[in-house]
Structures are given as C-alpha cells and as structure tokens.
Amino acid sequence: MRSVIKQFLLFLDKAYESNGNLSRASRSLAPPGYSYHGISDFDVGQRGYGQYNFTERFVTSEVFKRLKDLGYLKLRYPKDNMLGVRFEPWHIKVHNRA
Numbered sequence: 001m002r003s004v005i006k007q008f009l010l011f012l013d014k015a016y017e018s019n020g021n022l023s024r025a026s027r028s029l030a031p032p033g034y035s036y037h038g039i040s041d042f043d044v045g046q047r048g049y050g051q052y053n054f055t056e057r058f059v060t061s062e063v064f065k066r067l068k069d070l071g072y073l074k075l076r077y078p079k080d081n082m083l084g085v086r087f088e089p090w091h092i093k094v095h096n097r098a
Contacts, residue, residue, distance in 0.1 A: 002037035028086050041076055041093045059089045067092065 011032055014025040022031075030036070037043075045053030046063040058064055067073040077088040 002035060004032045004038065007035045007037065008032035027084060036076055036091075036093065041091060043090050044092055045090060053090055056087060056089065064089060 007030065011025065011029055014029040015022055018024040035041075043054075044063060044067065045058070046061040049058070049061055049063075052058060053061075064073075074093050075089060076091050076093050077083070077085045079087045081087075
C-alpha cells in the first residue's frame with residue numbers, strides 16, 4: 001500500500017511535470033487521499049522489463065499474461081475507462097473468482 005504522504009509527493013512531482021495543470025496531472029496520478037493504492041491496488045512489473053513496465057507494452061509481458069491466465073487480474077484502469085484515466089495495465093486489483 002502507498003501512504004497519503006507518498007501519494008502527495010508523487011502528485012506534486014506530476015503536477016510540476018504538467019506545468020501546474022492539476023487536471024492533466026490527475027489523469028495519470030490520483031491526488032493524495034484518492035488513490036486506490038491506499039486501500040488495495042498495487043503496481044506490478046516484470047524483472048528486466050525496465051521502463052516498459054509502465055507502458056501499454058506491459059500487456060505483452062509474461063507477468064501480465066500469467067496473472068490474466070490465473071484469473072485474478074482485473075484492471076483498475078482499462079482502455080477508455082469512465083474516469084478518464086490513462087490505460088494502466090500494470091495497475092491491478094486482485095478480485096476473488098467466487
């Protein structure tokens with residue numbers, strides 16, 4: 001899980017990169033107190049995949065394929081999600097198949 005303080009620092013960095021445009025910053029990083037990382041979600045990656053872990057290319061990784069095949073993978077931010085957040089195949093939530 002990610003603390004509110006950590007989320008605050010990440011969001012400040014993203015806002016800075018977005019020239020102070022908080023709306024643009026929030027499309028790829030939730031403001032502090034609004035991140036699902038604080039309650040359940042987590043980011044995954046494949047060792048040796050480097051920067052591609054945080055791009056759409058991650059869906060071609062063995063880690064992504066395995067999680068999907070096991071039936072535990074549910075994307076928080078699929079393509080064209082209603083929240084307007086960019087597609088993040090590395091940001092997952094685990095759900096119960098039952």
